[in-house]
Amino acid sequence: MARKPSTIDEYLAPVKGEKRAALDKLRETIRAIVPKAEERISYGMPAFRFNGKIVAGFAATASGCSYFPFSGSTLRTLADELVNYDKTKSSLHFDPAQPLPVKLVRKLIKTRVAED
Numbered sequence: 001m002a003r004k005p006s007t008i009d010e011y012l013a014p015v016k017g018e019k020r021a022a023l024d025k026l027r028e029t030i031r032a033i034v035p036k037a038e039e040r041i042s043y044g045m046p047a048f049r050f051n052g053k054i055v056a057g058f059a060a061t062a063s064g065c066s067y068f069p070f071s072g073s074t075l076r077t078l079a080d081e082l083v084n085y086d087k088t089k090s091s092l093h094f095d096p097a098q099p100l101p102v103k104l105v106r107k108l109i110k111t112r113v114a115e116d
Contacts, residue, residue, distance in 0.1 A: 008039050008046040019060045022096035026067065029105050030056050034113075042070070055112045056105075067092040067100060069112045077111050 005011040012023060023046075030037065030048050034055065037048040047057035047070065057068040068091050069075060075087055081104065086093040092108075094100055 004044060005041055007041065011041060011046050015060045018096035019065055022065050022099045023058055023060060025099050026058050029102050033106050033109050050113065056109055065094055065096050069108055071112050071115055073115060074108060074112045078107060081107065
């Protein structure tokens with residue numbers, strides 16, 4: 001049984017190609033938006049803690065990449081801006097060949113930080 005990653009670098013180590021490039025870019029974007037966020041692993045995926053709560057996370061999936069706001073309402077709040085993405089109640093899925101725009105990630109994080 002493989003050891004679970006304890007850092008984002010360990011999580012990303014086996015991720016290759018476009019997925020790795022997309023997730024590296026997303027990580028850099030999140031770090032630029034919330035530079036004081038603490039990087040960690042939460043629920044087995046890379047996550048960012050800011051002001052005591054997880055505000056963003058991501059994962060490589062079999063079919064692409066996913067962004068997680070760690071909230072059941074963030075994606076619902078921004079639903080009109082997310083019509084071009086596949087999503088569930090708690091995750092936003094994107095093609096690694098078309099990473100999430102910085103402007104959208106900023107809105108996702110701003111919305112999440114503003115939640116109680």
